[in-house]
Amino acid sequence: MKEMLGGCCVCSDENGWTDNPLIYCDGPDCEVAVHQGCYGIQEVPEGEWLCAKCTASSSCTNGAQTNGEPNGKIPVRCDLCPSSYGALKRTEKHGWAHVICALYIPEVRFGDVHSMDPVILADVPADRFEKTCYICAAEGNNEAANIGACMSCNKTGCKRGFHVTCAQQRGLLCEEGGINRNVKYCGYCEHHVRKAAQDPSIKVIPPCRVRGHQQQPTPPSSNNSGHMLVDLLPRPEQVNTVLGLSSQPHPPAPSDEPSSVFSPPLTTSSRSTTASHFPNP
Structure with missing residues (x-):
């Protein structure tokens, strides 16, 4: 059995719970770990489990199907960022996108809110893809800086x-x-995150350890305990169509970003109760 190291690729939490276990991909050389709820896993298998990328790779049986890649591997890169590592899902156009990218880019939604499949990118405005990532640029990686949204x-x-x-x-x-109790998903540049972390209403999510990238120090914060205010779940516009609810009005957020909120926030302990309100897929 694979040694279980590292936290969830989506929420960074290293803990798992009975009703929301932390599951590790059994694919070769794959280091993906996700909570059942963070990845939309409908049922935890008793045997091995493969993430979407490894499932796609295992279904490829010859070099022609894998563009010549060895060992049945397929070339994968997120349509929203330059990274090929982490917890990815298929998009509506058979591309790939990280679950975390889908959650933090406000215009992205899920075709099915239960399985979080596929990731729908049709509503992402063109100007997001025209922006430059200042982090990549600061590292001298200008090519990566202009990839994705x-x-x-x-x-x-x-x-x-x-x-x-x-x-x-x-x-x-x-x-x-x-x-x-509404929660907005947002982010701050390195210059502003330290001040934001002092705000008791803001929770800074711990860095996620991703293979192929050097771990960066976590900004100091009295709030940064490693626990999130809520579990990572689809936004109201992604969920309310299933529940038959309308989104609650929210005051404008102090940002140029469109509002991206959850209503209401859900804790791990309340997930199973809330899930009973969803109709069966």
């Missing part, structure tokens, strides 16, 4: 854009509490 710093007036996974690796992703 960028989110923007949540600080009012800041124009810095960055890839979701670049922010995830550096501990720049946040959850911001709002009224009626």
